[in-house]
Amino acid sequence: MNEQTRLSWTDVRDEIRARILSRAYAPGDKLPRDEDIAQELGCARSTVHRAMQDLSQIGLVERKRKGGTHVRADPVTRATFDIPITRREVEQRGSIYSCQLISRTVEQTPLPIMARFGITHPAEMLRVKALHLADNRPYIFEDRWIDVGSMPEILDVDFSLESANEWLVHNKPYSRLDVRFSAMNAEGESARYLDTPTGSALFVIERTTWIGAEPITTVQAVAAPGYQLVAQN
Amino acid sequence: MNEQTRLSWTDVRDEIRARILSRAYAPGDKLPRDEDIAQELGCARSTVHRAMQDLSQIGLVERKRKGGTHVRADPVTRATFDIPITRREVEQRGSIYSCQLISRTVEQTPLPIMARFGITHPAEMLRVKALHLADNRPYIFEDRWIDVGSMPEILDVDFSLESANEWLVHNKPYSRLDVRFSAMNAEGESARYLDTPTGSALFVIERTTWIGAEPITTVQAVAAPGYQLVAQN
DNA sequence: GAGTGGTCTAGACCACATG
DNA sequence: ATGTGGTCTAGACCACTCT
Known part of the structure; x- marks a missing residue:
């Protein structure tokens, strides 16, 4: 009945992203606090934090200290380019x-x-x-x-x-x-x-x-x- | 004689970057293990890890699991662009x-x-x-x-x-x-x-x-x- | 096989933004 | 003043990769 393995932060990220894609969390919505998500999914808060860090980097969500985490209403397309020698x-x-x-x-x-x-x-x-x-x-x-x-x-x-x-x-x-x-x-x-x-x-x-x-x-x-x-x- | 405040990961990042800029760590060089740097600077390993994550993201260093951390010999110019609606x-x-x-x-x-x-x-x-x-x-x-x-x-x-x-x-x-x-x-x-x-x-x-x-x-x-x-x- | 970075946890405290 | 994310610590274990 137990989980086979622990959740990795990528699992958490994928789960949150899936919810955003499916509009369970719709654009503009406020997400639950990291701690609540952690409890719901059964992992440490820092794992959720790591996942959110990634989603925030990509530009899918926006985080503010007391404001919580929101799905970006106007997502930007963020792309990274490597220009080598x-x-x-x-x-x-x-x-x-x-x-x-x-x-x-x-x-x-x-x-x-x-x-x-x-x-x-x-x-x-x-x-x-x-x-x-x-x-x-x-x-x-x-x-x-x-x-x-x-x-x-x-x-x-x-x-x-x-x-x-x-x-x-x-x-x-x-x-x-x-x-x-x-x-x-x-x-x-x-x-x-x-x-x-x-x-x-x-x-x-x-x-x-x-x-x-x-x-x-x-x-x-x-x-x-x-x-x-x-x-x- | 004590440190006024704890080291933040940005302090660690800036210190490492300064060493790279000053060629104390030269291009291609192998850096000390995270743990050694942590000990030298007096912080936890995860703080060094966070700093390295940033430097690696920027493209200044390259990290591999057993190979350690190296200053990139051929640094790439990495730039991120936001393309809004x-x-x-x-x-x-x-x-x-x-x-x-x-x-x-x-x-x-x-x-x-x-x-x-x-x-x-x-x-x-x-x-x-x-x-x-x-x-x-x-x-x-x-x-x-x-x-x-x-x-x-x-x-x-x-x-x-x-x-x-x-x-x-x-x-x-x-x-x-x-x-x-x-x-x-x-x-x-x-x-x-x-x-x-x-x-x-x-x-x-x-x-x-x-x-x-x-x-x-x-x-x-x-x-x-x-x-x-x-x-x- | 062994060394190093990567991740997870649990807990504490900090810093910022909002009411 | 208070709530929420951000960070730091200490310790443990995992996973990749080089030899």
């Missing part, structure tokens, strides 16, 4: 990776770049343009700004050996990140380097990183036509 | 939302749609095209397929009152989700309805949902030029 991305597709350094200059940051970093005074930064290739065909064109002040050693790195992308990822972890996706028409450099007609629709990833409040790097990566980003899960 | 998205920008039903037909699923759902036999589905507007200007054009078999009641819904987007979100939670982003050139319908020249670069969100293995809906949402998606955090 370009080398890995190419290699995992089974292609040969290579990279061309296009230019390497030191410039004062123009206004749009200052805006990305959220700084109010211009700074001298290293600007590196590079083209990533898969099987010798253009894959991603990147235009990157790197703060020199916080890492003077960057000036000695030979980016023809290791791309700026890789060097930074291996040598400069960040503590804050901003990522944006958009679309743009190929023109000028992007069209030329990606070897695509002017006007092609290109997928753009813009990434900016900081350590604390200190700028590290910002990059606009423009992918060749056909690029698609798929969510994990 | 279009109505909310528009309203949160401070604009007036409206929606036009363009067409509503029942069709056999063609191959590309079957592929999205992962089904091998065609099914009859409801196909709904609609245009979302912000301040009476085109915002998102969506082309949606809805499985009729699992929700015949959908046939009675008046989509001129409530968009298919909203009806589904409010009435049909899902258990599995696939999201992809890409870019495409405006052409034909997308150009016409979004009131943009043929060839404009448009941002495309493709979303497919299931309950278990059962298809619910798939939608291709094409955003007007200038659309940008920003990560949470």
Whole structure:
């Protein structure tokens, strides 16, 4: 007559989710207190808590300290994307990776770049343009700004050996990140380097990183036509 | 001489992250066992576990059951995006939302749609095209397929009152989700309805949902030029 | 086989938000 | 002031995976 095994938090999560899917708990409804659910299902409160943590993460429920747990009335679609180093991305597709350094200059940051970093005074930064290739065909064109002040050693790195992308990822972890996706028409450099007609629709990833409040790097990566980003899960 | 307060898991997380940032734990390194870290910092193992859960989620470390915890050698950029109901998205920008039903037909699923759902036999589905507007200007054009078999009641819904987007979100939670982003050139319908020249670069969100293995809906949402998606955090 | 992270429990206290 | 989720502890056992 006893339960065969103890309940795991995934069991609890699945049960609660099932109730939400079946509208036993309808959108906007308040769920019972964790403790009551625990008692009903026969597990510890922390197990329910762990389950709720997951459902809350996914965006299915909303929890507040005294307000209790509610089924979200306007659920959002929440998706997580992993953006690997370009080398890995190419290699995992089974292609040969290579990279061309296009230019390497030191410039004062123009206004749009200052805006990305959220700084109010211009700074001298290293600007590196590079083209990533898969099987010798253009894959991603990147235009990157790197703060020199916080890492003077960057000036000695030979980016023809290791791309700026890789060097930074291996040598400069960040503590804050901003990522944006958009679309743009190929023109000028992007069209030329990606070897695509002017006007092609290109997928753009813009990434900016900081350590604390200190700028590290910002990059606009423009992918060749056909690029698609798929969510994990 | 005593600690003022107990360590919280965020303190532990910040401490570990600081060590990684300072390369005290370098990329690829193996970290001490949770229990050793707990002892060193003077907290319970589960507190360290909670901290590690967070770092692992972010993608800074990788944990394996007997292998221990390692600093990721090839860190990935992990970003989470919330895609709200279009109505909310528009309203949160401070604009007036409206929606036009363009067409509503029942069709056999063609191959590309079957592929999205992962089904091998065609099914009859409801196909709904609609245009979302912000301040009476085109915002998102969506082309949606809805499985009729699992929700015949959908046939009675008046989509001129409530968009298919909203009806589904409010009435049909899902258990599995696939999201992809890409870019495409405006052409034909997308150009016409979004009131943009043929060839404009448009941002495309493709979303497919299931309950278990059962298809619910798939939608291709094409955003007007200038659309940008920003990560949470 | 053995080592390490993953989970569960029971109990205590804290912190936040609401009435 | 009070209720509810959030966290911490200590200890036990489980499950994966490497050797």
